[in-house]
Amino acid sequence: FYKFVMIINDFSFKCHNSLKETSLSSRSMxxxxxxxxxxxxxxxTPMAKNLLRNGYPVIATDVFPESCKELQDTGAQVVDSPAEVAEKADRIITMLPSSPNVIExxxxxxxxxxxxxxxTLLIDSSTIDPAVSKEMAVAAEKMGAVFMDAPVSGGVGAASLxxxxxxVGGVEEEYHAAQELLTCMGANVVYCGQVGTGQAAKICNNMLLAIGMIGTAETMNLGIRLGLDPKLLAKILNMSxxxxxxxxxxxxxxxxxEGVPSANNYQGGFGTTLMAKDLGLAQNTATNTKTPVPLGSLAHQIYRVMCSRGYAxxxxxxVFQFLREEEGQ
Amino acid sequence: FYKFVMIINDFSFKCHNSLKETSLSSRSMxxxxxxxxxxxxxxxTPMAKNLLRNGYPVIATDVFPESCKELQDTGAQVVDSPAEVAEKADRIITMLPSSPNVIExxxxxxxxxxxxxxxTLLIDSSTIDPAVSKEMAVAAEKMGAVFMDAPVSGGVGAASLxxxxxxVGGVEEEYHAAQELLTCMGANVVYCGQVGTGQAAKICNNMLLAIGMIGTAETMNLGIRLGLDPKLLAKILNMSxxxxxxxxxxxxxxxxxEGVPSANNYQGGFGTTLMAKDLGLAQNTATNTKTPVPLGSLAHQIYRVMCSRGYAxxxxxxVFQFLREEEGQ
Amino acid sequence: FYKFVMIINDFSFKCHNSLKETSLSSRSMxxxxxxxxxxxxxxxTPMAKNLLRNGYPVIATDVFPESCKELQDTGAQVVDSPAEVAEKADRIITMLPSSPNVIExxxxxxxxxxxxxxxTLLIDSSTIDPAVSKEMAVAAEKMGAVFMDAPVSGGVGAASLxxxxxxVGGVEEEYHAAQELLTCMGANVVYCGQVGTGQAAKICNNMLLAIGMIGTAETMNLGIRLGLDPKLLAKILNMSxxxxxxxxxxxxxxxxxEGVPSANNYQGGFGTTLMAKDLGLAQNTATNTKTPVPLGSLAHQIYRVMCSRGYAxxxxxxVFQFLREEEGQ
Amino acid sequence: FYKFVMIINDFSFKCHNSLKETSLSSRSMxxxxxxxxxxxxxxxTPMAKNLLRNGYPVIATDVFPESCKELQDTGAQVVDSPAEVAEKADRIITMLPSSPNVIExxxxxxxxxxxxxxxTLLIDSSTIDPAVSKEMAVAAEKMGAVFMDAPVSGGVGAASLxxxxxxVGGVEEEYHAAQELLTCMGANVVYCGQVGTGQAAKICNNMLLAIGMIGTAETMNLGIRLGLDPKLLAKILNMSxxxxxxxxxxxxxxxxxEGVPSANNYQGGFGTTLMAKDLGLAQNTATNTKTPVPLGSLAHQIYRVMCSRGYAxxxxxxVFQFLREEEGQ
Structure with a gap:
């Protein structure tokens, strides 16, 4: 989701010419x-290409042969299974759609x-339930490997660029080793704490984002119906x-x-389906930790309904359009 | 509510030495x-005192004699009823607790x-239903007077200073006459449009504020339960x-x-009761204009419950404290 | 709303041949x-016709001349204004769309x-805010008249039959006089208490009805998605x-x-717009009495959104259809 | 939860003297x-005792030795692990607190x-996520065993009696074999469909129950504040x-x-914590099947907050008490 811009101090030293490399662990040396x-x-795919671009040999696999083919053409070695990747590489990045895929x-x-x-250093950039990240970390530790969660903000465009x-969540001593690879694929890398906190930070941000967005849509709609000019109302809110x-x-x-999806018929940006997925994770996480999240929960329900009413x-x-449609239209 | 600071271009020319006075209408001249x-x-009371401080004779009244006494001691003339004020002044400011008081x-x-x-210019600084503001404007117009709504942001401290x-909502031609008086009592004056839009702007801002606050409380609580350090989480959210x-x-x-109510056991600031009142206005307004406000509505309910559970x-x-209390405590 | 059937002990003695008439007050004698x-x-219109059918001369008025014409043809005397009705009758029934009409x-x-x-006995059968009923009662009392609220359950069909x-809400001593007329128009008359409680009872019932309906729709939908047969699930719920x-x-x-709107593409029955109106009354009433109604409030919002999305x-x-539409459809 | 009474046709033939036993499969023969x-x-424990009472030898285990001791004293054979139970019995019932326990x-x-x-016939009477039931069924099938989910309604009292x-959810052909055992422990056994539908039915019922309860509490509270007598209001609602x-x-x-928890300071009955747990299951299930459940979701949040505010x-x-507490108390 490309609008999730973090202005945190820029860690993006160029991997291939950094003098600091020599100070890293034997694995990252x-x-x-x-x-x-x-x-x-x-x-x-674009993430893996950026690793290749930075000079790293890549051993890759995917359940879809055509995806493998594309990366093979760019220079990666394609193998048949995750197990085979693990035989050939001691640093592995995973980027999967959901918790069950990660478990598998x-x-x-x-x-x-x-x-x-x-x-081996295992970095999972999927957005999943932090509880699953913790389970994977325990399982990895039993085999003598290290697991870190490192979900991303930013969409396909940001991935390409x-x-x-x-x-990032995980053991602090291994953070620098992870950072070396992640900075080849991203502009900002933030250490969040123990395993699962990377997921937690992402889920929390997106939940508050959803609440703020629906709240803004409701507020703007109410103000407009009460006779306020939308631009003036936005100006007043933004100074207040x-x-x-x-x-x-x-x-x-x-x-x-200008330059936002509302200026372009809500095309591009961050799809309602994806937001609903992240809110579902927030909901599951809140349920499992017995944390009350009344607005987060209602935000989830609203995006869920929108998905089934043509806004997916x-x-x-x-959501502004979803809420405002006039009676009788 | 003193934290509602608007950094809008500063209109606060000193009333008593402004050369512009001569260019105003006959009434404000x-x-x-x-x-x-x-x-x-x-x-x-502090608002009226600021008018006195700026050299305006004040004709005042209130249902509580002791309040009248205090202002009388500062130099105001006290009379018995609103009708009597209207006989003696052609610019009148009202600052009342709720819609029924304004109607009365x-x-x-x-x-x-x-x-x-x-x-006569009538300026109502009460926070009330915009529909009542409109009714008052119609009633005033029938008598040849002009009514404007001008609710305030900022608490007792801001009123004193x-x-x-x-x-401000009302006929644009009269805005400058209102501004002359309001700048003696406030640092910022924003013209919002027709009668009622002053109320609308305030109600809208406070509804979004409540949603953002509850959303932040939920999110911080969830993140903390998931193992994130609160300061780090705040930092991540604020960059995202x-x-x-x-x-x-x-x-x-x-x-x-530091320097916020959460650092001081939630003392001071903007009371839950007052927020519940403003959300009640937002709710009534939304109901009457058939505007859906699901999160605003739930925020109202949450503050309503809090009022009855010791947080008034x-x-x-x-609301952070209300939501986070641990099970069994 | 014809499905709101009360099986309360039947007060529906035939007005025209009741021996009890002689025991009533001078007015109803x-x-x-x-x-x-x-x-x-x-x-x-059908309510007034039932009064005519029971032998009562009717003095009627309405803002729409064509409505007056229809009743005139059935034998009523039509006059020009509510004031004129009051000059000619000492028992008056009002049936109006909303609070502002009643006030007028x-x-x-x-x-x-x-x-x-x-x-004079004034009976208002409109569904309005109970606070307005109380205001009307006070105003009537000042003139020496008696006001009662008597909102109805049942739709056009029930009105005709x-x-x-x-x-009914109002002074208990006057209840029998009201009952005499109301039993000509309805099958059940329930005394609820002081003025406004008739409205309160209706609003409360419809709020719980809306909550139950949305809850049933959510539950049936969830069960179906989990593989339960809808009829079996309904059977289990209904025994539990x-x-x-x-x-x-x-x-x-x-x-x-069978025989319900869901069997007939949701035609007939009690329209979403009407439910949204009643929930708006419940919401206003709850807001004004500072009563938390979280589910009632969310039910209101859901019906409000439905109104603007083609379900009015x-x-x-x-609401079952609104919630269940499959993703991608 | 003893109030969840199903009046379904009574399957409760006495196991020990039923002539039908001979017609059952070889396993249940x-x-x-x-x-x-x-x-x-x-x-x-009381469920296992009822099996003993009906003449079934019981092979039992539990992680808590004292629980095992109690059942051993009643005549059961206690072994060390679930695996050992499986070695010695070809019909096994499990009754565990939550999904992770079942998986383990x-x-x-x-x-x-x-x-x-x-x-072997495996019957799980735990209340868990239906998705976990399905996983267990798949895993059991791989080993040539049959898994059914059979969650219960009714509390400790009902279990004893x-x-x-x-x-019950599972393959229909095996239902009679399950029924033979379940009727020794319960008065009603309802076949719901494929594996997981037993859980689904229970979760659905409890979600609608929670919504109805909170809705009733809100409605009664609102009516009382509007001046209605609680008994009269209940009577009106119940006829409507x-x-x-x-x-x-x-x-x-x-x-x-009388005879309900509200008559006894909300002691006994079905605890808020248990309801919150079931609503959490409903929420997870709805999230995972992408089913919108706005009221169910809010009900979950309300019970979650109650758990942390002394109502666990x-x-x-x-919830009536939680919502009604007067301002200032």
Missing amino acids: ASKTPVGFIGLGNMG VYTGPNGILKKVKKG AKLTFM SGRCWSSDTYNPVPGVM NKDFSS | ASKTPVGFIGLGNMG VYTGPNGILKKVKKG AKLTFM SGRCWSSDTYNPVPGVM NKDFSS | ASKTPVGFIGLGNMG VYTGPNGILKKVKKG AKLTFM SGRCWSSDTYNPVPGVM NKDFSS | ASKTPVGFIGLGNMG VYTGPNGILKKVKKG AKLTFM SGRCWSSDTYNPVPGVM NKDFSS
Whole structure:
């Protein structure tokens, strides 16, 4: 989701010419040894290409042969299974759609952990339930490997341009080794704490984002019905305590801002389906930790209903359109 | 509510030495003619004092004699009823607790409109339903007077220091006449449009504020339960798309920021009762205009429950405390 | 709303041949003296006709001449204003769309109270805010008249067949006099308490009805997605603690029951717009009495959104359809 | 939860003298061969005792030795692990607190499936996510065993009196074999469909129950504040379309009914924590199947907040008390 821009101090030293490499652990010292990459979807493919571009040999696999083919043509070595990747690489990145895929790829019959070498660094950039990240970390540790979660902010564009933001959870001593690879694929890398906190940070941000967006849509709609000019209302909110990212950077009302999805019929941006997925993760996580999240929960329900009413592929700011449609239209 | 700071271009020219006075309408030209003031509560009294301080004779009244006494001691003339104020002043400011009080003071048996002179400027700074503002404007117009709504942001402190923000709705030609008086009591005056839009702007801002605050409280609580450090989480949110005023300026989690109510056991600030009142206005307004406001509505309910569970007089950021209390405690 | 059937002990003695008439007050003793009727809409017209059918002379008025014409043809005397009705009848029934209409008809310049005779019985069958009912009662009392609220359950069909249910609020001593007239128009008359409690009872019932209906729709939808047969699920719920009127009498899932709107593409029944109106009243009432109603409030929002998404004129059980539409459709 | 009474046709033939036994499968024909029982908590222990009472030898295990001791004293044989139970019994019942326990007991290192014999009937009476039930069924099938889910309604009292209700999901041909055992422990056994539908039925019922209860509490509270007598309001609702199990059988307002938790300071009954757990399952299930459940979701949040505010161990009808506390108290 390309609008999730973090201005955190820029860690993006160029991997291939950094003098600091020599100070890294033995694993990362050998920085041009192969890196495994599992999950070659819309996000994974450009990420893996950026590793290649930075001079890393890539050993890759995916369940879809055509995805493998594309990366093979760019110079990667393609193998048959996660287990085989684990035999050939001691640093592996996974980028998968959801928790069950992660469980399968790590602990399945042909999974990474069947063949993983001691000391291997496993970085999962999927967005999944933090509880699953923790389970994977425990399973990896039993085999002598290290697991970190590193979900991304930023969409396909950011992935291609190596402008992703990574939020990383895991043992602190291994963070630098992870950072070396992640900075080849992203502009910002933030260390969040123990395993699972990378997922937690992403889920939390997106939940608050959804709440702010729906709140902004409701507020703008109410103000307009009460006779306020939308631009003036946005200006007042943005100078006041109602201000939020959705009101001042990504306003959902057509005509208020340029260069945002609301100015382009809610095309592009961050799809309602994806937001609903992340809110589902937030909901599951909150349920499992017995944390009350009344607005987060209602936001989830609203995006869920929108998915079934024709908004699945529109940007999530289209909630303004969903709420405002006039009676009788 | 003192944190509602608007940085809009500063209109606060000193009234008593402004050369522009001569260019104003006949009513405001006579700028040192008496100004009426009705409603001498915690907010009204310091506001009226600022008019006196700026050299305006003040004709005041209130249902509580002791409030009248205090202002009388500062130099105001106290009279018995709104009608009597209307006989003696052609510019009148009202600052009352709720819609029924406003209706009574304007249209009651001893109300302003019983004795109002043609051309009188009536400025209501109460926070009420915009529909009532519109009714008052119609009633005033029938008597040849002009009504404007000008609710304030900022609390007692801001009222004393003449640092309030006024959001003004009414006929544009009369705006400058209103501005002359309001700038004696506030630092910012924003013209919002037709009658009622001042109220609308305030209600909208506070609804989005409440949503952002509860959303921030839920999110911080969830993140903490998932193992994130609260300060780090706030930092990540504030650099990301989850950012809002409640996360970056008024964070509800003790220990994250200084100088905010969460750092002081939720004392001071903007009370939960007052927020519940404003959300009630937003709800009524939304209901009456058939505008869906699902999150605003739920925010209202949450603050309503909090009022009955011991949080009535705590700052509205105490929703964090309300939601987080551990099971079994 | 014809499905709102009350099986309360049947008060429906035939007015015209009741021996009890002689025991009633002087006003109702003269039972064939004229009855005023104001508001000749879809509901009011058949109600007034039932009074005529029972031998009461009717003095009627309405803002729409064509409505007056229809009743005139049936034998009513039509006059020009509510005030004129009040001059000619000492028992008056009003049946109006909303609070502002009631205020106008009672307290407006040509309103009932301008000409009302001492001792007149005023019965308002409109569904409005109970606070307005109380205001009207106070205003009537000042003129020496008696006001009662008596909103109805049952739709146009029930109105025609004199099968309405009336929920009556007002001074208990006057209840029998009201009952005499109401039993000519309805099958059940329930005394609820002081003025406003008739409205309160109706609003409360409809709020719980809406909650039960949406809850049933969500539950049936969830069960179906989990592989349960809808009829079996309904049967299980109806024998268990999930049972409610919406699950056992008015099930919203097509194919589960016959003779209900869900069996007829959600035509007929009680329209979503009307439910949204009643929930708006419940919301306003709750807001004004500071009563938390989280589910009632969310139910209101859901029906409000439905109104703007094409469900305005479908039966309110169509919330099942609103929630279930599959992704991608 | 003893109030969840199903009046379904009574399947409760006495197991020990039924002539039908001879018509059952070979497994159940040998009806007095041992039955395994895993999970000897508050519910499991009385259930296992009822099997003993009906003449079944019981092979039991539990992680808590003291629970095992109690059952051993009643005549059961206690063994060390689920695997050992599976070695010795070809019909096994499990009654465990939550999904992870079920997964461990079936698929863990000492789990049932390590030693299960071909053709064994596995009946899980835990209340868990239906998706986990399906996983267990698949895993059991791989070993040649049959898995059914059969969660119960009814609390400890019903368990002791063999008055539970079982909702059963699984292959229909095996249902009679399951029924033979379940009727020894419960009064009603309902076949719901494929594996997981027993859980689905229970979850659905409890979600609608929670919605009805909170809705009833809100409605009664609103009506009382509007001046209605609680008993009269309950009577009106129960004769009207607002009627539900929570209003007519388990009214949450003290003084309206006798013999319910609200008449006894919300002691006994079905604890708020348990309801929150079931709503969490409903929420997870809805999230995972992408089913919108706005009211169910909010009900979950309300019970979650109640758990952290001192209501964890009160009956779930105490939501009335939670919502009504007066301002200032």
